[in-house]
Amino acid sequence: MSEQRTVTLKVTGMTCAACSNRIEKVLNKMDGVEANVNLAMEKATIKYDPSKQSVADIRAKIENLGYGVATEKVTLDIEGMTCAACASRIEKGLNRMEGVTSAAVNLATNSAVVEFTEGIASVEDILEKIKKLGYKGQIRNEEQDDAGRKEERLKRKQRQLAISIILSLPLLYTMIAHMPFHIGLPMPKLLMNPWFQFLLATPVQFYIGGPFYVGAYRALRNKSANMDVLIALGTSAAYFYSLYEAFRTIGNHEYMPRLYFETSAVLITLVVVGKYFEDLAKGRTTEAISKLLSLQAKEATVIRNGEERKVPLEEVVIGDTILVKPGEKIPVDGTVIAGASSVDESMITGESIPVDKKEGDYVIGATMNTNGVLTIRAEKVGKDTALANIIKIVEEAQGSKAPIQRMADTISGIFVSIVVGIAVVAFIIWYFFVAPGDLAKALEVAIAVLVIACPCALGLATPTSIMVGTGKGAEHGILFKGGEYLEGTHKINAVLLDKTGTVTKGKPEVTDVLQFQENMLDYAVSAESASEHPLAQAIVEYGKKQAISMKPLEHFSAITGHGIEAVIDGKSILIGTRKLMKERSVAISVHEDKMVELEKQGKTVMLIAIDGQLAGIIAVADTVKESSKEAIQTLKQMGIDVYMVTGDNKRTAEAIAKQVGIDHVYAEVLPEDKANIVEELQKQGKRVAMVGDGINDAPALAKADIGMAIGTGADVAIETADVTLVGGDLMHIPQAIELSRQTMRNIRQNLFWALFYNSVGIPVAAAGLLQPWIAGAAMAFSSVSVVTNALRLKRVKI
Structure with a gap:
């Protein structure tokens, strides 16, 4: 009998004892499983027989019951990766670990994002696995100065590069002797001395080239191969053959050795040069994050015990009272408790016009206070602020993988083995057939084949473009949640827009009031005071301006998608749509013409009935956003069909649609039915982007091929959205699609270049048409060119 194991899982979605009992009962029915589920701690402690059940089986059983098993996500910095084969090996190793649900390793950022089930796997287990694979991993410390670390790493590479160039230049000069034509430059005898060349080449081979040997050893120890293997093999062949030739000169001064010390040294120098410029270029791909980080205030003026004092931003806690003077950045997210001012929110929302703020208004950290003095109460600090959320979304997106990368990963996994073959x-062909017995020439060809092959270009083709693309999106207020969404957006050919808050500003105002019974407005305002619907709030605001005296509510209930009903002073109050009135047998036909007239003006008509009699009509209008018409026109020019969906009546919806140029309208749609419309469009062969506010549009956002949510800046991490459009500007929609198209074009260019370079370069080298040092230079150039091409995205107009 196998030994029992115990695991503790954090279970989500339990709401009562019935939930925990159900999970416990079902798990205990599994063969070899003994479970205890604790509702209060939201944990399941499970003993199981690994010969009969796996943790994956138990997890699947819990999820099949409609609950979730919580996972943790950690970002790790990884040292020692040199090419795509390294990243691929680590990723495969981590994904095979029990308890790891997903792992994505990014060569461009030298990082891994690992999602795991706590209780089954731990960060320590993951780091130990990375160590066993021959690399060093550590948890990313957000407080560390990442820019400082990168700068130090670049300085170290600069020093190594300087040493390598100084030692390699004299050897490079000796290449004149290998030229097929006479140049006529003087060749000092010392330079042609094999032992002098040995003294120059050895530090380059083993000090500068040491990391290639370490990387090759790690890879081979784990039964795989990477770029380090190719470099180590190629340069070692040149170096040790030259050393063999040098030994042959001892005691035989007439012997003319064929030396390739310059080949090994120059190759290593060229690769290090390429890696240095690659790192410089890769550094520029993360400029978007650096810019976002620079927006943060460094300190805040807090009022504690009646005294003002400046403290570092890290010391601000929730509930602190903060004073913000004109020209200062608002340090954290919070609510204004005193003062009035205009705040420039352009760095977060993209809106260039400062927003007026007064007592009770919400303010966002990193925005600029322009004129008045504000006193705010800190409500979100540290990693919970809007800016921190934006940075987190961008970092996760830059570390994620796009589906198109799978092909490159597959090729990288077998690439090095094929090249060695x-x-x-x-x-063999050169030594036995083309140049029989010429060991030096055969080695030269083999070395050229080894060093021209470049798995790095293939590994960097996709992630560098994703990094630049997501960064550029963030600069324009477009937040892609991952590489797959940046890729998927370019396929969109239909956009479904929610009306309220998306096409319109979402701030309706009362425009017309028709009163058929005395005190109708008093009853309407009092009844709507209990509702959170934007239309209800518009009526309440209007009532405040009219100094309406509120009446106490005896009963209130909302009728989803139709209106509300209430009881006030013993009277039955009904407010809502035509459909609601007809269902409750309220006669409305006598005022039909007036209702139609208001609806044709794009106004939403609310009918008020008191004790079964129509008592009045209130018309509410929502202003169309300035950017709506231009955005819809741009989408049409891009060949994208635009649809609008709303719960409003058909006439009002069509009037709004006509204003902005939308041809297809779905009206009188209940919130829960929006997802059905997305499905209907998908059945027509459309790739649908649903754009809404992320609240009552959640099912439709989740159902769409790409869900785009309008973020206010205070709420950018909308869970159901694949893309968040910060600030609500509809021009972000065509910009997001165009950015996706440009990014995918860039990725295809990179992949084509990487594949073309290798498929042409390797045969040319095998044909003996390239000197090894030229092959090495071409290899270094290929990686740098891929990263440089990705950087072109920064200049693309969207």
Whole structure:
């Protein structure tokens, strides 16, 4: 009998004892499982027999019951990766671990994002696995100065590069001797001395080139191969053959050795040069995050015990009272408790016009207070602020993988082995058939094949473009939640827009009041005071301006999608749509013409009935956003069909649609039915982007191919959205689609170049048409060119 194991899982979605009992009962029915589910702690402690059940089986059983098993996500910095094969090996190793639900390793950022089930796997287990694979991992410390670390790393590479160049230049000069034509430059005898060349080449081979040997050893120890293997093999062949030739000169001064010390040293120098410029270029891909981080205030003026004092931002806690003077940045998210001012929110929302703020208004950290003095209460600090959320979304997106990368990962996994095979075959063919017995020439060809191959270009083709694309999106207020959404957006050919808050500003105002019974407005305002619907709030605001005296509510209930009913002073109050009135047998036909007239003006008509009699009509209008018409026109020019969905009546909806140029309208749609419309469009072969506010549009956002949510800046991390459009500007929609198209074009260019370079370069090298140092230079250039091409996205107009 196998030994029992115990695991503790955090279970989400339990609301009562019935939930925990149900889970416990079902788990205990599994063969070899003994479970105890604690509702208060939201945990399930499970003993199981691993020969009969796995943790994955138990987890699946819990999820099949409609509950979830909580996972943790950690971002790790990884040292020692040199090419796509390294990233691929770590990723495969982590994904095979029990308890790891997903792992994405990004060569461009030298990082891994790992999601795991707590209780089954731990961060320590993951770090230990990375160590066993031959690399070093550590938890990313958000407080560390990332820019400082990168700068130090670049300085270290600069020093190594300087040493490598100084030692390699004299050897590079000796290449004149290998030229097929006479140049006529003087060649000092010392430079042609094999032992002098040995002294120059050895530090380059083993000090500068040491990391290649370490990387190759790690890879081979784990039964795989990477770029380090190719470099180590190629340069070692040149170096040790030259050393062998040098030994042959001892005691035989007439012997003319064929030396390739310059080949090994120059190759390593060229690769290090390429890596240095690659790192410089990769540094520029994260400029968007650096810019976002620079927006943060460094300190805040807090009022504690009646005294003002400046403290570092890290010391601000929830509930602190903060004073913000004109020209200062608002340090954290919070609510204004005193004062009035205009706040420039452009850095977060993209809106260039400052927003007036008064007591009770919400303010966002990192925005600029322009004129008045504000006193705010801190409500979100540290990692919970809007800016921190934006940075987190961008970082996660830059570390994620796009589906198109799977092909590159597959090729990278077998690439090095194939190249080594080709090099061996090329050596055999040259040594036995093309140049029989010429070991030096056969080695030269094999070395050229090994060093021209570039798995790095293939590994960097996708992630660098994703990093630049998501960063550029963030600069324009477009937050992609991951690489797959940046890729998926370019396929969109239909956009479904929610009306309220998306096409319109979402701030309706009362425009017309028709009163058929005395005190109708008093009853309407009092009844709507209990509702949170934007139309209800518009009526309440209007009532305040009219100094309406509120009446106490005896009963209130909302009728989803139709209106409300209430009891006030013993009277039955009904407020809502035509459909609601007809269902409750309220006669409205006598005022039909007036209702139609208001609806044709794009106004929403609310009917008020008191004790079964129509008592009045209130018309409410919502202003169309300034950017709506231009955005819809741009989408049409891009070949995208635009649809609008609303719970409003058909006439009002069509009037709004006509104002902005939308041809297809779905009216009188209940919130829960919006997802059905998305499905209907998908059945027509459309790739649908649903754009809404992320609240009552959640099912439709989740159902759409791409869900785009309008973020206010205070709420950018809308869970159901794949893309968040910060600030509500509809021009972000065509910009997001265009950015996706440009990014995918850039990725395809990178992949084509990487594949074309390798498929042409390797045969040319095998044919003996390239000197090894030229092959090395081409390899270094290929990686740098891929990253440089990705950086072109920064200049693309969207």
